[in-house]
Amino acid sequence: MSVLATDDELADFRKLCRDFVAKEVAPHHAQWEREGICPREVWLRAGASGLLGWEIDEKHGGAGISDFRFNAALVHELFRQSLTGPGFGLHNDIAIPYFMKLANEQQKSRWFPRFVTGELITAIAMTEPGTGSDLQGIRTQAVPVADGWILSGQKTFITNGILGDVVIVVARTDPLAGSRGFSLLVVEQGMAGFSRGRNLEKVGVHAQDTAELYFDNVAVPRENLLGEEGKGMTYLMQNLPQERLTIGVQAVASMEGVFEDTLRYCKEREAFGQPIGSFQHNKFLLAELATEIKVARTFLDDAIAAHVAGELTPEHAAMVKWWLAEKQQHIVSRCFQLHGGYGYMAEYSVARHWADARIQTVYGGTTEIMKEIIGRSLGL
């Protein structure tokens, strides 16, 4: 059920996000990038500030506000400055919604209060070394036993993969049932046979922990089944649109942030005795970028409104995901060029935007897979 915030509550929340990011994230992010991970303390501070799991009902410690504009506000504030380390979006926008829809009372009491405080960090593990786009190819297997399953397999590229305490694992529970043979099993830190590989070295998004996960005969009790057995694929299809919308928010936030920085730079930097932004070529380029970003923002806001109204279809979310992620590549690359050699220097925000943007057309479903979804909806 959607419990919308009032305009005042939304304005207060945006301010809270802005202040939190300015104080608790921005000053430390470069250090976290060097370390390849964010500290748990920033999660605890976010929890204490009310920036985690607000969707969860008050009985379990949350605020009971189910309004995607809150999710968009926090992600926007982080991605505007390409502060991509804290995996709050994965926790709030992607993993918690599965629990909100599927957890039973016992599971809610066990996990929800600590999702809100930041003591428990969530992750979702679909991708495997052998399959990403083709989720039907998942091989991680859960063999039924009297009181649950024995889980074996491997996942890769998992966001919050090192810090994650509670991981939703997509596993095959019935190898003969085709797409009805997958279930969502919750694997918890400390379960025997559950281990993590290395924190993967990436081209960008350096402060975000992305890891391989291994399951070596992990005994998963029946009470860790999320939702119904055999419905895993259905649940993924229901939840992926919101994940894709979040990626759209990330894209527009990054475009807006990098443009603001670039415009300032183009007014300050001089060549041939004049600001580089005043050359007609650059002025026209900046005019084009400003226009494209406005179109992108309008497209995104329309999709957010549709989602808040409960009307975002999978194909609409796919359009948002591919188009905004690809648009982001263009905008960030042009802004990079306008910085000349300084654009390649890590201390300039445009360098971070450029490196962090690249994965946007891949994770959450590639551009090509998004076009498949849209194509199918057109009856093709």
Ligand SMILES: Cc1cc2nc3c(=O)[nH]c(=O)nc-3n(C[C@H](O)[C@H](O)[C@H](O)COP(=O)(O)OP(=O)(O)OC[C@H]3O[C@@H](n4cnc5c(N)ncnc54)[C@H](O)[C@@H]3O)c2cc1C
């Ligand atoms: C930083 C990062 C974070 C991630 N976080 C997570 C996470 O938290 N959880 C998780 O489960 N996964 C995560 N992923 C995985 C991500 O979702 C996958 O990498 C992505 O879905 C693509 O899968 P793949 O890498 O196996 O590529 P492949 O599926 O092997 O695709 C390779 C290429 O083939 C193309 N292709 C595939 N099928 C088709 C088709 N039918 N038609 C046309 N082209 C096609 C693709 O578009 C792509 O260009 C993450 C990845 C990264 C890099």
